[in-house]
Amino acid sequence: MPRMGRVVLPNYPHHVVQRGHNRQVVFAAEDDYRRYLGDLRELKELFGVKVYAYCLMTNHVHLLLAPGDSVAGLGQLMKALAARATRYRNRLEGRSGTLWESRYKSSVVQTDSYLLACSRYIELNPVRARMTAEAGDYPWSSYRERTGKDAGSDWLDTDPCFLALGCDQLKRRERYEQFVKQAVPYEEIRLIREALQRGQLTGSNRFIDEIERITGLRIEQRGQGRPRIDARK
Template identity: 70%
Template sequence: MPRMARIVLPNYPHHIVQRGHNKQVVFAEPEDFRRYLSDLKELKHHFEVKVYAFCLMTNHVHLLLAPREDASTLGQLMKGLAGRMTRYRNKLEGRSGTLWESRYKSSVVETDTYLLACSRYIELNPVRAQMIARAQDYPWSSYSLRLKETAENTWLDEGPGFKGLGLDHSTRVDRYIAFMDQAAPPSELQLIRGALQRGQLTGSPRFTDQIENITGMRISRRSRGRPAK
């Protein structure tokens, strides 16, 4: 069966997951995490791609990224990240070969309804994996950056959903903390996970119709529903 064509759109957020080849460990030491984040910070500015959320797990990464007018920069950023990490680990271990799966998974996210839900999904990954009890205790996700006192103290971009939480950064942070403390309903987790695994859109049926009109492509529909408030 041929692969589903990847949908990449300018100015839309994309939930991305890239896994280590055969689920192999990608991040073994703190320096591995730091190097990847340093590359992400550098390449986001180079390619002008916004970073709304991220979480680096031992053998995979979750990213919430939005290219600007040139949608191809998203793939270029992912290629750059993967290539740099592969060369680093190969040199470190005296090996050659691939580090990542050949194709990362991605899903275009409906900004108004699902962007905050995807951010929460990403930043709670270590909690769901029972690695930590609280998301703020995990040093390799965007949550710790998000809690900075001012927006200027972080290189993380404030997405439309986050900006809509309040008129100033402090208010947004307080309300996002409260949002994170709410238990995400199982239906929300299933919706986000399913859309990503199948390469579908993370959004409402209306959003699917809009993207079909933009792309001229017939897009497989998932079951109806939206994240619980």
């Protein structure tokens, strides 16, 4: 089956993953992580892209991004991030060549049902990889900033679902922490992972129908069910 063209929509969140070329290490030292996050913070403003969540793993990155009215901003951001990291590594190691896979993966995310679930999926990557026991133990994800554990770090954009968790910042942080600590259903993980791998949509059948009408594309391989967002209770 031919690969479906990437679906990018203005003002919708997108779960994005970019991997190192041949799964090579892209973050070998703490300075590598810091430099990438500094570039992300700068370039998101330049290209008008909101950053809701992130996790930098040894050989890949997970990002939850929302372009503005211009969908081109998402691709421009990813291209600039990759180029800066590649130039830095090549200069550091006296080498040439690519650092990243040429094509990043992305999936449009349904805001009301899946945005918090996708954030949790991203920030729990180190736990699933058995690198840390808890999300808060890992320094290179958005979890610590989102929950107020990194003082002075406030560049993340606040997504509407996080805002809906409570009437003030303290309550929202508490409820999000509770949400991340809940047992995550396997079906939720499978749906998010498969939507990303196939370049399809992370959402319900109704959401898929809506996006099909907007884009005029037929989107197959629909996932079933929706995550339980108990943090809102």
